[in-house]
Amino acid sequence: MADFDDLLAANAAFAETFELGGFDGVARAGVALVTCMDSRIDPLGMVGLSPGDAKIFRNPGGRVTDAALEAIVLGVHLLGVERVLVVPHTRCAVAGATEPELRRRVAESAGLDVTWQRFHVVSDQLETLAYDVHRVTSHPLVPDSVTVGGFLYDVDTGLLERQV
Numbered sequence: 001m002a003d004f005d006d007l008l009a010a011n012a013a014f015a016e017t018f019e020l021g022g023f024d025g026v027a028r029a030g031v032a033l034v035t036c037m038d039s040r041i042d043p044l045g046m047v048g049l050s051p052g053d054a055k056i057f058r059n060p061g062g063r064v065t066d067a068a069l070e071a072i073v074l075g076v077h078l079l080g081v082e083r084v085l086v087v088p089h090t091r092c093a094v095a096g097a098t099e100p101e102l103r104r105r106v107a108e109s110a111g112l113d114v115t116w117q118r119f120h121v122v123s124d125q126l127e128t129l130a131y132d133v134h135r136v137t138s139h140p141l142v143p144d145s146v147t148v149g150g151f152l153y154d155v156d157t158g159l160l161e162r163q164v
């Protein structure tokens, strides 16, 4: 049971100064952000926000999946979201390899056949970003009052550049 001891010890220290108790969970800054699971990304810090300010949805590639759209609709209607940022990034694993390459690498690690596992590789990041932003803006439950932007995050400079 020691597998998580270091993290639970850190959590106990975290809870000593925890100040979000009782907060209702709306996005205080009215922001929702869809981005990649990449460990180089600090989704709140990169736009000057803090816990409590924004809804964050992450997955490989920062894609606007059906689940991301569910989150955005909930955010817009129930949790105060007024602006949505879709943020893929440079040097992303799912944009820098083909599906067969990723499958080969995972197969090598797993020692198993992984041809059944999809990874939703992105072949053209900016074209995909435009498509994903359109998925949000064209959703019947996302009103025109919501501002949606597509940005590329540079993991080497920390800068966001608007693309859509």
Ligand SMILES: [Zn+2]
Pocket: 036, 037, 038, 060, 061, 062, 089, 091, 092, 093, 094
């Ligand atoms: Zn990534």
